[in-house]
Amino acid sequence: MAQPAPIPRGVPEATVARLPLYLRALTALAERGVATVSSDELAETAGVNSAKLRKDLSYLGSYGTRGVGYEVEFLQHQISREIGLTQDWPVLIVGIGNLGHALSNYGGFASRGFRIAALVDADPQRTGEEVAGLKVRHSDDLDDVVKEFNIAIAVIATPAHAAQAVCDRLVDLGITSILNFAPAVVQVPEGVDLRKVDLSTELQILAYHEQRKNGAALALTAEQAVELAKAVGG
Amino acid sequence: MAQPAPIPRGVPEATVARLPLYLRALTALAERGVATVSSDELAETAGVNSAKLRKDLSYLGSYGTRGVGYEVEFLQHQISREIGLTQDWPVLIVGIGNLGHALSNYGGFASRGFRIAALVDADPQRTGEEVAGLKVRHSDDLDDVVKEFNIAIAVIATPAHAAQAVCDRLVDLGITSILNFAPAVVQVPEGVDLRKVDLSTELQILAYHEQRKNGAALALTAEQAVELAKAVGG
DNA sequence: GCTTGTGAAATTGTTCACAGCC
DNA sequence: GGCTGTGAACAATTTCACAAGC
Structure with missing residues (x-):
């Protein structure tokens, strides 16, 4: 059949x-x-x-x-x-530097469906500090925090060099949805969804197009210039 | 031919x-x-x-x-x-709230090819403040700032409600490459490149997939459940 | 009459698999 | 022998254009 x-x-x-x-x-x-x-x-x-x-x-x-x-x-x-916004998703932010701070207070989160449930940082100095109404917890407690708040989605806002290690720990704790803001390539195993938000990537894409808007010819390689000349009919 | x-x-x-x-x-x-x-x-x-x-x-x-x-x-x-990273692109950031602040100090920018050339905010209180080594200028000076620093790429980091107006002004000033961080739909005319970075969009995409990882059946509409029942052979 | 919903066509992007070259 | 570069097959996505239904 x-x-x-x-x-x-x-x-x-x-x-x-x-x-x-x-x-x-x-x-x-x-x-x-x-x-x-x-x-x-x-x-x-x-x-x-x-x-x-x-x-x-x-x-x-x-x-x-x-x-x-x-x-x-x-x-x-x-x-x-x-x-799936009829339920609401507890979100964890890892890395409460400038960016993590901004994300914690970001209006975009307010869109129904998400709730920042916990903040975590590796710096003991920041632990205990209050940000956006939440006490920052130390990375050592990551395990507890994930369980306590039933985290399903995590945001990485650490410096680039820490991103992979943080990601690995999150994956070990069973988190399968990760949003990475750190400007680094991060690898995840099969079955984990990783999305990236990257300022410099976006700027580079804009620059690529911007470059071509003006003196487009300047951007041709020698090889391509020869091709072009042929095509145009030299 | x-x-x-x-x-x-x-x-x-x-x-x-x-x-x-x-x-x-x-x-x-x-x-x-x-x-x-x-x-x-x-x-x-x-x-x-x-x-x-x-x-x-x-x-x-x-x-x-x-x-x-x-x-x-x-x-x-x-x-x-x-x-096009062999030249370097002077970038303007509009909106120096939490997010604009974070972007100004963001390491991702440091990648060769981009230089934050100017910061602008609509709040007179913020004007003159120093952020990431630059004096914040007032929005009224936008015209001058764009000319003075020869801005080709602008970043919108304002609240959502201001994004469209800011974008329109940037376009009027001849800027054709814009990166929007505000959680709002922004329209641009033909010929202008607009890219968006949007936390809540990314979270929503993750949530969509996350929802399907566990009780996938829960997410079926009644209609689809009927279809499924048929297909399975009812 | 007007607007949705959708097959079919066109376009764009990805993967395969191997010829060409070091 | 190994690895690049690329046509050709395949898959996904977008667009077209119109039949179906209010």
Whole structure:
């Protein structure tokens, strides 16, 4: 017997990565008191094109009404449920330097679904200090902290040189979702989700494009210049 | 006459996004005193597979030696040149709150190629304050600051509600490369490169996957559960 | 009449596997 | 013998364009 129907579940990664964007756009619309929105309008608000938006939403289900559009609050709820924001996730931040400090106080966290549950630092000087309403705990207590607060998601905000060791310990403690802010390549075993946020990577990507906006020719290698000359018809 | 040869230039976006990663891996190897590296080793260090690495590098040119590998320093230099890090880019940070502060002091910036040239904030209280060795200037001077320091890349680290207005002003001043840290959807006209770094987006993506690791069935919609039941053979 | 939801086409990105070269 | 560079196969993603449904 052949596969009778396509297996359900299976939202493409690219779509998953855009759901938070849609959620934010919907929140903005809800705040403006908009009750219903078309895919064109929502796409415009989220900064994507409407075909993509409709395709993305179609992976979640059939939540719109033809000829009308989407009900803002309803769609907001469906996406939240899909992402898993109907529960709330206790988040641990490791490394309470400048960046960890900023993250602890960051508004972006406030988005429902996440709660900074604990802060940890390796520096005994910082231990006990209060940041964003939480007492900073020492790294030695990592094990306890993870258990005590039932941490599922951890954020690494340590200096680059410490990132791999911290990551290894987190993985050993059973954490499988890690967000790395340290400017370092960090390896994780199969089954652990690691995402990275990296200022210098982003700047480099911008620089690449910026460089090409002006004197594009300057950036050609000698080899490529020869190719170009040929193609242009030398 | 038909197109005689493929037009050169044109490194795929996906490749561009990985060049900074390779550069970082190469830097790590150089620091360890490694002089030559194979695509397998470099790929391992960078956390990608070696076929992808070789394909990526092949878009830049033929910088390896068959049977041997790549010369670390040479490749480092080629990638730097490709990205445009042989010049250095004066960067402006707008919004010197917690996050802007952290970014100003961030080690990731130190990577050659970027220099924080100016800081700007809308709060007159902060104007004149010294952060990371620079005097914070007032937003009203944005025009002057951009000209004075020849800013090409700007970082938005303001609260969400101010992000769009700041972005519009930056665009008006001719800036075409913007990195947005504010948790808000920001629109830019054609021709402007906007990249976003967003904590809550990243957390949401992790949460999506985390949710599916345990009680995956819990996440099915009623509709999908019916589909699944059918597929399984009800 | 208007807008969603979706097959099919087009494009982009990844992996394979091996010829070419040291 | 070993490793790069790359066509060709494959997979994922985006876009098109229109049938289906309110």
